[in-house]
Amino acid sequence: xxxxxxxxxxxxxxxxxxxxxxxxxxxxxxxxxxxxxxxxxxxxxxxxxxxxxxxxxxxxxxxxxxxxxxxxxxxxxxxxxxxxxxxxxxxxxxxxxxxxxxxxxxxxxxxxxxxxxxxxxxxxxxxxxxxxxxxxxxxxxxxxxxxxxxxxxxxxxxxxxxxxxxxxxxxxxxxxxxxxxxxxxxxxxxxxxxxxxxxxxxxxxxxxxxxxxxxxxxxxxxxxxxxxxxxxxxxxxxxxxxxxxxxxxxxxxxxxxxx
Amino acid sequence: xxxxxxxxxxxxxxxxxxxxxxxxxxxxxxxxxxxxxxxxxxxxxxxxxxxxxxxxxxxxxxxxxxxxxxxxxxxxxxxxxxxxxxxxxxxxxxxxxxxxxxxxxxxxxxxxxxxxxxxxxxxxxxxxxxxxxxxxxxxxxxxxxxxxxxxxxxxxxxxxxxxxxxxxxxxxxxxxxxxxxxxxxxxxxxxxxxxxxxxxxxxxxxxxxxxxxxxxxxxxxxxxxxxxxxxxxxxxxxxxxxxxxxxxxxxxxxxxxxxxxxxxxxxxxxxxxxxxx
Numbered sequence: 001x002x003x004x005x006x007x008x009x010x011x012x013x014x015x016x017x018x019x020x021x022x023x024x025x026x027x028x029x030x031x032x033x034x035x036x037x038x039x040x041x042x043x044x045x046x047x048x049x050x051x052x053x054x055x056x057x058x059x060x061x062x063x064x065x066x067x068x069x070x071x072x073x074x075x076x077x078x079x080x081x082x083x084x085x086x087x088x089x090x091x092x093x094x095x096x097x098x099x100x101x102x103x104x105x106x107x108x109x110x111x112x113x114x115x116x117x118x119x120x121x122x123x124x125x126x127x128x129x130x131x132x133x134x135x136x137x138x139x140x141x142x143x144x145x146x147x148x149x150x151x152x153x154x155x156x157x158x159x160x161x162x163x164x165x166x167x168x169x170x171x172x173x174x175x176x177x178x179x180x181x182x183x184x185x186x187x188x189x190x191x192x193x194x195x196x197x198x199x200x201x202x203x204x205x206x207x208x209x210x211x212x213x214x215x216x217x218x219x220x221x222x223x224x225x226x227x228x229x230x231x232x233x234x235x236x237x238x239x240x241x242x243x244x245x246x247x248x249x250x251x252x253x254x255x256x257x258x259x
Numbered sequence: 260x261x262x263x264x265x266x267x268x269x270x271x272x273x274x275x276x277x278x279x280x281x282x283x284x285x286x287x288x289x290x291x292x293x294x295x296x297x298x299x300x301x302x303x304x305x306x307x308x309x310x311x312x313x314x315x316x317x318x319x320x321x322x323x324x325x326x327x328x329x330x331x332x333x334x335x336x337x338x339x340x341x342x343x344x345x346x347x348x349x350x351x352x353x354x355x356x357x358x359x360x361x362x363x364x365x366x367x368x369x370x371x372x373x374x375x376x377x378x379x380x381x382x383x384x385x386x387x388x389x390x391x392x393x394x395x396x397x398x399x400x401x402x403x404x405x406x407x408x409x410x411x412x413x414x415x416x417x418x419x420x421x422x423x424x425x426x427x428x429x430x431x432x433x434x435x436x437x438x439x440x441x442x443x444x445x446x447x448x449x450x451x452x453x454x455x456x457x458x459x460x461x462x463x464x465x466x467x468x469x470x471x472x473x474x475x476x477x478x479x480x481x482x483x484x485x486x487x488x489x490x491x492x493x494x495x496x497x498x499x500x501x502x503x504x505x506x507x508x509x510x511x512x513x514x515x516x517x518x519x520x521x522x523x524x525x526x527x528x529x530x531x532x533x534x535x536x
Contacts, residue, residue, distance in 0.1 A: 035382075123363065123365060123368075124361045124362065124363065124365040125365050125366075125367055125368075127322065127327050127361065127365065128359070128361055128365035128366075128367075129367075130327055130347075130354065131325060131327060131354055131357070131359040131361075132354070132355075132378050132379050132382075132426075133351045133352070133354045133355040133379060133382070134351075134378075134379075134382055135347070135348070135351065
């Protein structure tokens with residue numbers, strides 16, 4: 001009995017992964033054949049990118065501030081408070097900017113994609129779209145995927161910038177250190193691999209957020225309760241996957257660049 | 260008449276000319292088949308009313324007709340092309356030739372009535388002036404001229420169905436599929452919707468399949484015609500029925516009846532008798 005349950009669960013998992021892979025591949029490849037819904041892509045970029053800008057700015061700023069507060073206390077015991085800028089900039093650009101932005105955008109947009117598409121599924125709007133001769137994958141999923149990938153990249157840059165500013169605010173106004181020293185430390189020790197690591201991650205995170213959000217939305221069953229379930233699954237799965245993929249990318253990058 | 264093969268049905272055009280041709284179609288999801296070896300045809304100008312209790316697979320059959328649900332076995336011909344194993348991409352041109360009215364209307368909530376009705380035309384990049392005029396014409400047909408700039412959220416259930424009918428008609432499709440267009444509506448609104456369907460049937464003579472579990476709607480369609488001068492439905496003379504409106508009945512996944520109104524009311528099948536009574 002227990003074996004049967006494990007067997008069924010394993011088959012279900014493999015089948016879901018297979019469906020997800022095919023779904024993501026289709027959504028990605030749709031951009032290379034007609035029709036392409038450019039206006040929907042721009043609309044989604046506005047909703048996802050501009051709509052998430054405020055939370056990303058605040059989250060980035062306060063995270064940078066927290067990093068400065070925590071690091072200043074620790075670094076002071078070594079007499080190394082001068083390197084606070086370096087610590088904040090490295091942490092934000094290599095790691096926290098991308099991950100925090102990914103998780104914030106996932107909470108906001110993976111949930112919105114899953115619930116919006118899920119509602120369309122349960123009210124037969126997706127079937128209606130197909131019956132009207134329009135492919136919902138091209139019209140709804142592909143624009144969300146590319147809009148998320150592109151906008152998350154820029155949102156991560158904004159987050160990094162705000163994080164460094166937040167760290168500077170704490171360093172200058174609370175720790176009473178020199179601002180010029182903070183910024184020169186933050187800038188001088190940055191190297192190409194650090195920037196590359198920070199810029200590659202949002203591309204993968206954007207892919208995860210949009211494909212997971214749309215995948216669970218399009219597979220919604222069971223009415224309004226099903227929409228709620230899809231939304232929860234989308235946020236949980238995308239957040240966990242972001243952290244897991246972050247670990248993978250960091251491991252690969254560190255092993256390649258030894259930094 | 261029970262289990263009558265479609266080709267043998269009196270008054271039917273040759274099966275070769277059928278707009279829709281189900282040949283032993285079986286559809287299942289997880290569990291026993293929802294549709295089991297279904298065979299019937301819809302000829303040119305023919306209106307088939309699909310009866311059956313709730314949850315018997317009527318909507319699944321309708322969705323299979325234009326490829327929204329894929330059969331597990333059997334052949335399903337739409338406009339003479341076998342769509343049972345056709346790729347989704349190749350189905351879109353065929354779907355453009357059909358109009359479908361969903362159970363609850365399935366209007367796009369974020370779009371105005373104008374954009375809902377014109378959805379296909381907008382995708383085809385038809386000029387705005389032409390879109391506006393065709394949308395107004397379609398809305399006039401369903402008697403909802405004033406809803407042009409409204410959002411679906413501000414419409415009543417009956418109005419939403421009528422907008423859905425306008426959306427299905429705007430490209431003058433070659434086949435119409437109505438999925439319980441009067442389900443959950445009050446009797447007056449239901450009659451308004453049936454009047455529209457009869458008007459469409461008698462005006463454009465488009466072949467159609469209408470799913471319903473309301474016998475009164477089905478009989479109303481058979482016994483009435485649209486009178487353009489009177490601007491409404493009028494009853495056909497006593498004993499006359501519309502010859503192109505015929506019936507199908509589903510039960511437990513099988514097609515248990517295929518025939519005319521006369522055959523239906525004189526059927527000896529126990530389930531049909533029970534359903535009618």
